[in-house]
Structure formats: structure tokens, C-alpha cells
Amino acid sequence: xxxxxxxxxxxxxxxxxxxxxxxxxxxxxxxxxxxxxxxxxxxxxxxxxxxxxxxxxxxxxxxxxxxxxxxxxxxxxxxxxxxxxxxxxxxxxxxxxxxxx
Numbered sequence: 001x002x003x004x005x006x007x008x009x010x011x012x013x014x015x016x017x018x019x020x021x022x023x024x025x026x027x028x029x030x031x032x033x034x035x036x037x038x039x040x041x042x043x044x045x046x047x048x049x050x051x052x053x054x055x056x057x058x059x060x061x062x063x064x065x066x067x068x069x070x071x072x073x074x075x076x077x078x079x080x081x082x083x084x085x086x087x088x089x090x091x092x093x094x095x096x097x098x099x100x101x
Contacts, residue, residue, distance in 0.1 A: 003046040006036040012050065016064045016075055018043055020057035028079065052094045054083045062098040 002009045005027060016028040020040040027034040027043065036043070044051055044059050051059040060073060060081055067074045068091075072082045083091055 005034060005038055005043060008034060012047060015061055016077055017060040017081065052091055054081050054087060054091055062095050
């Protein structure tokens with residue numbers, strides 16, 4: 001399954017995370033990073049609830065979680081994303097649901 005971002009096809013399985021900054025959306029993949037002016041909502045909407053929102057404007061793929069701490073997630077590519085205190089229970093529930101599939 002692929003998503004189309006800025007006339008580029010990306011495999012959904014290859015996306016580590018998506019984050020928004022300066023009105024741009026950055027998609028981190030195992031091949032490299034892609035910056036687009038597409039909205040984060042339209043980009044994340046193509047993932048069918050596969051991504052977890054850990055902080056405002058930051059969505060991560062649970063497939064690439066290496067370790068989850070109370071305040072942060074370490075990804076398999078050693079990226080670190082901090083978890084909002086408000087979103088922590090939601091992140092854990094989503095992760096458990098993903099692991100039980």
C-alpha cells in the first residue's frame with residue numbers, strides 16, 4: 001500500500017514518523033526525509049489510523065517502536081519523540097492494540 005505525497009509514492013510500511021513544523025510536513029522514512037507543503041491532516045489521513053499521535057503535530061508508526069518510556073519513545077532508527085502527559089494513556093492503549101494484532 002502506498003500513499004501519494006507531493007507527487008511521490010511512499011510505502012506506508014516505510015514511514016517512521018510524520019511531524020509538522022513551520023507549516024510544512026516532514027515525513028521520516030527508512031530511505032530518508034521528505035518535506036512537503038501538504039497539511040499534516042491530509043497526510044496522516046492516508047494511514048487508516050496506523051499512526052499514533054504522541055504530541056501536537058507528531059505522529060509515529062508503532063511498528064518502529066524500540067522502547068517506550070513514561071515520557072518518550074525511542075524508535076528503531078534511534079529517533080526520540082516525547083509523549084504528551086495527556087496522550088500517554090492513549091499511546092499505550094494504541095500500542096497494546098497494535099501488538100495484539
